[in-house]
Amino acid sequence: MDIQHLKYFVEVARQRNFTKASQILLVSQPSISKMIKSLEDELKVTLLDRSERQIKLTDAGAVVYEQAIKILQSVEDVYDSVNELVQVKKGTIKLGLMPTTGVLLFPNVLAGFKKEYPQIDFQMVEYSAKQLAIKVEQGDLDLGITVLPVNPKLFDAIPLLSEELVVLAHNEHWLAERESVRLSELKNESFILLTEDYALHDVVKQACMQSGFQPTVAFKSSLWDLIGEMVTAKLGISLIPWSMVSRFNHRNVHAISISDPLIEWELVLIYRKNKYLSFAARTFIEYIRLHMF
Structure with a gap:
């Protein structure tokens, strides 16, 4: 067993496919297959279940995979340490x-x-x-x-950096007349949020639920500018970090502080x-x- 055996095995396990692994490793598929078969013979176990279209790890394969990851990381650390001394x-x-x-x-x-x-x-x-x-x-x-x-x-x-979240609303929205608002007062509003890929989505939803309501989400977007445009179009309100307010100054929107609870964006x-x-x-x-x- 050597590092190359483990490297090939780990990549096949990650990709669950010999062809994809060979393309990433720039090594022929037969060579990879031979290496892994050699590893299986040495360990006297089957590491990969090849019976299905997508390769799966056997129980033994899962154990070897976990250890192989640690070994390869240790080898990479050795190279990095030496490289640090040189450069x-x-x-x-x-x-x-x-x-x-x-x-x-x-x-x-x-x-x-x-x-x-x-x-x-x-x-x-x-x-x-x-x-x-x-x-x-x-x-x-x-x-x-x-x-x-x-x-x-x-x-x-x-x-x-730690800063507060504020409410972004259209200038004609009832909130625009307020300097601050309790989050619970927004339970009947339509919210425009970032998508679930963004941590701010979870922060806002959790804060709303802790204030006693499930927010009504009208729209979700991964684009800050689009969120600003939808607020401008009176499609709902949004909660954004204070530092983002200046990004929307040219639009007909207003930022309102949240007095309770204080929602921090860290x-x-x-x-x-x-x-x-x-x-x-x-x-x-x-x-x-x-x-x-």
Whole structure:
């Protein structure tokens, strides 16, 4: 048994298909099949159930898969550790951001960091909060900028920003005459929310339920601008972070504070626990700790 055996086996298990695994690994399908058969012969067990169209792990296969993931991660950590020694103050950080929040929070921070560490580069991608957590957990991203709650068993989280949610309503809506409102007063309103992919969707629904009502959701969207347009069209109200209000200033909308309960939107930097972090990622974490407080 060697690392290559385990690598091929893990990829086939992930893809549940020899052909897809061979395309990802850039290795011929017969070679992969031979490697896995050799592994099965060595362990004297069947690892893959090939009887169905989609390959499944046997009970023994599931055990080997779990251990193989740990072994491959350990090997990757060895290479990363050596690479850190060779390339001090160099590297690439794979950073995930939520749409808009990166623009609101990070330009100055990133500019300052790049000035101090010019040889550390960023690969930045946008995902919803829930997708970001998954990508960080799977190791596709080193760090993620997301919102609470996150699983404390999986992630370490560094607080970045905490702000209140406010109600966004059309200027002709009865709320526009109010400076503040209790959330329970909105039980008969139509809500325009982000889709379930976004943590804010769950935050709003949970707050409404704790205030004694199930919100009536008229529309859902993954686009902030579309939500603003629907509020402008008098199709409902929305709850948004205070920092987002300026985005809608040109529209006929008004922001109203929520007096009870206080609904906080907490932005955090997350990284996976018990996973090796490169010099570059650790340096950025320390930079954030020093400059965000």
